[in-house]
Amino acid sequence: MSELIDALAIAGKAALGFQAIFFALLAIGINVQFGYTGLLNFGQIAFAMLGGFGIAISVSKWGLDFWVGVAIGLAAAVVLALLLGLPTLRLRADYLAIVTIATAEGLRLLFRSVSATPVTNGTRGISDFNGQFLELAPWPTNERYRLLGTSWSGGELWVALVGWLLVALACLLIWALMRSPWGRVVRSIREDEDAVRALGKNVYVYKMQALVFGGILGALGGMVYAVGTGSAIPDQYQNANTFLAYAALILGGAARVLGPVVGAMILLFILQFADTGLRALIDNGVIPEGLLTSTDVAQIRFVLVGLGLMLLLVFRPQGIFGDRREVMLDAR
Amino acid sequence: MTNAAGRARRHGRRPGPGRAPTGPAARPRPDARRSPLLRTLLRVLLVAAFGLGLATFVPGIGQAAGEQLVGTLQTSRSGPIDGVQMTVTTPDGARIGQVDTDAQGRWEVDLPGPGQYVVTLNSDDLPDGVVLAGEDSRTVTVEEGRRQAVVIGLSDGSRDGGGGSVRAVQLLVDGIRFGLLIAMCAVGLSLIFGTTGLTNFAHGELVTIGAVVAWYINVDGGVPLVPAALIAMLVGAAVGALNELVLWRPLRRRGTGLIAALVVSIGLSLLLRYLIQLFYGGRSNPYQGVGGGRAVDYGLFRLTNADLTSIVVSVVVLVLVAVMLQRTKIGKAMRAVADNRDLAASSGIDVNRVILVVWMMGGALAALGGVLLGLSDQVQWDMGFRLLLLMFAGVTLGGLGTAYGALVGSLVVGVFVQMSTLVIPNDVKYVGGLLLLIVILIIRPQGILGSRVRVG
Amino acid sequence: MPADPMSPEPAPTGAHAASLDRDAADGAVRRPARTALQDVPWEVGVAKPDPAVVVDGVTRTFGGLTAVSVDHLEIQRGGITGLIGPNGAGKTTLFNLLTGFDAPNRGTWTFDGRSLAGLAPHKVARLGVVRTFQLTKALSRLTVLQNMLLGAQGQKGERFFGALLPGAWRGQERANTDKAMELLRRFKLDTKKDDFAGTLSGGQRKLLEMARALMSDPRVVMLDEPMAGVNPALTQSLLGHVKDLREQGMTVIFVEHDMDVVRDISDWVVVMAAGRVIAEGPPESISQNQAVVDAYLGAHHDAPLTVEEEDRVLAQAEREIAREEHVADGEILSSDVPPEERTDR
Structure with missing residues (x-):
């Protein structure tokens, strides 16, 4: 029983920690692109990687100020969005999907390659770049605090606080945008871009704006993750994370302001609970050793995510809180 | 690779x-x-x-x-x-x-x-x-x-030691082998897209399943690789048929949107990929009884017998596929459905049957491609997923939805990826392939053989 | 374009009523286009007294098939021009070309003397040439009112940064909402304003699409089969609205299959077959035109596909693939499927 409570507490911490913020920001970005505008960005993790490495490289390789690093990371994300969007946003939706997924994989391979080692430290990655950020914390960052039955370091708390503020700001911004005429145009593009063109709107520009805006949010997510872990390693930015973010978005409900946030928290809670719970069950012998071992748990999580993503889209495409009728109107 | x-x-x-x-x-x-x-x-x-x-x-x-x-x-x-x-x-x-x-x-x-x-x-x-x-x-x-x-x-470069032009020829041959392999895996991907509109992100797992099944039969079962590969193709065809019958046909019947279907295929890809890792593990293993890796000298280039077999098998299979598309009734029907599904349906073609055959063929070809890939690069749980990106690059280059486009595009990608190592380091050669994809999309968005997509 | 005639003064109902009994009313005043076209000869490519749209040598081919090949065509300003022809005559393709949704292989076309060649669809629309689609494009998951508001031009709140300052666009939004409501009342959709457009019936969607197009104060309205799939009860009302557009001084071009409808409302009829204009003239001239009769009798008009058709489809697919094999470069267009069908998903 105590193990169950422990597992719940650890899962609760995961749902509030920087990883949840990371996925929330990725998913909010995807929500702008996919949920509202209908763009298929399957390389959101590349934006996050540029954000994280933007800070890491600027601070530890170029000796720049932390905040300059933030600016560089965001600028890099904007440039990437423009590069991806320029050739593909005029074409059918799948082209963007293929190019983004390819870019996410390609950039990671590039960052971890031998040739990039002088800049990115290759597969070893970069650490020690978040000191300036942690110094800003109003409390000591190396002490530990009890919170909701789990132990948090001061640094974790500080990153989480700033991260959730970022999430709140992003949500506010999206709420404002989506009730404006701009939001009306992008949602119309999702429905039928030719109709929007015929009404004199430059669809290309709106798609580009959505791609860039979503990319910036992804970069912010990557920054939170990099600062939270204290290191930037190319292999942390596997593209499976993009799909986890999609799962979070669809779980919480696409095209809703809070959907991705709630989805990310639930997803992280479930993943962590499944992880801790399964390990506990295996250790206690409840699950026979022949069936599963604790080394399998990491894979099981992805199996569950994949299965969940499929079931959600097939049976509940509107997410947990969504309105099914609205989804069913999607005649395409 | x-x-x-x-x-x-x-x-x-x-x-x-x-x-x-x-x-x-x-x-x-x-x-x-x-x-x-x-x-x-x-x-x-x-x-x-x-x-x-x-x-x-x-x-x-x-x-x-x-x-x-x-x-x-x-x-x-x-x-x-x-x-x-x-x-x-x-x-x-x-x-x-x-x-x-x-x-x-x-x-x-x-x-x-x-x-x-x-x-x-x-x-x-x-x-x-x-x-x-x-x-x-x-x-x-x-x-x-x-x-x-x-x-x-x-x-140690002992094979590549013969100077620039010889190395280029060697890489060209390697690239052709690799490109043919991508093509074989990608034909199904392209035909599935053409006939159903589905961008199937789980196609890489068909490749992996083929390779892994053949590995179990070959290594655990002690069966020679050739029959093992044939059984793997049958399994691949069955998995393809299952895909269609259990998942995609019902989804089409429900009127699931293409974008939703695409995300479902991503979920399926994750599910299958990690299930494979769960069963097969994270190791990379070679096939058994395929002989040593000694390369045979052909003058300008050298090839191991395995590589030569791979090229021959790919060419034969691709020619057979082309003949089938060209001459047989089902092949013509496939092209008709890919060309205009509604028109084909209204002219009496059993579209669902055609799509089922496309899935089975795609599954079998992908499985064979997986065996060939495992032959050259060993069997790994995520080999198909890594190949998927290059398959997409090839299919997009050639023009989404066309069978021959997939062939040409894949060859270009394979050769480009291998040849690019003349100028860029080996470990970033895929990045070069992906860059090529983006550049071609800018210049010729419809792909090499594709029909002109309206540019708005 | 804002200087355009949609003046609030003549009450819509009045104009509507007037158009309905137009024969009784003074035709010369109400129908300047009709009068102006009175003395124009019934010839293909004939010059009009006051053309709004002029098409010159526009050709569009898909693969070996010529979808559109129009040597010269002028559309009279302020009139209703009906565009008819058997299936596959190239009517929709011509619409796509004129509005920038497709690019021709060659040719020029102008609106008010300004070339539209190479202009993106949204720029064509901003010049005042708006279109509707054969398959209605109601934006399903937006409400009827939101659909309408999308049609308004020059909105400050549609800019990314402008959107973040509600103060800057609220006034404009209110004015647009008033205008939209007035149009919705006219089209009898005002009670549906908060419903998702996806819940409307086919006919209501056609009405909504037309009303939405009017939100941009267009000068030329191009309607692609506005009556297709609309139940008969709504047809009359739709026809009335089309006539209203003319009363307000807009130039209307519409594609239609129903000859009764065409005869009823058109000032001028253009007949296309196999991509070419084969006849033009006032509606009464068309039914006697031998070329038109031949074109209609010679085509499988809406006939179901037969065994021969199936063979034709297969042969065509074969030809295309053969083409792909033999031709390595240049503009290879391996499909005669209209581009929309390829891209709309």
């Missing part, structure tokens, strides 16, 4: 058949705390099993107490390579240990426990003339009490 020379010269050992349990059901994991006797017994058995296995190729090591990663770096020309830094981390990037190879080129790192680890070789430390044959790191899954050998492919 890696060239044959590098493959042939990879060192270190991987588990042989029958020595270590491979199936998930057979994978022992001692029960914790509850039954110390059983646990001890199991552990003794395990250690004995592993020790016996290891003893056959690592003399003098029988006392594996904790988990370890070991390996040896050497090539035929350079001999053992010392002073190369090896780093072991967890998949999250937490560092476990770092050592330099000794005078025999050996290294070993003690591990805190079983699990997944990433071994990275610092390629700056490699002596002149020795380069990485593939990636500089490898992810391995270590089981309890296991002394896991890690192979990182090295190439």
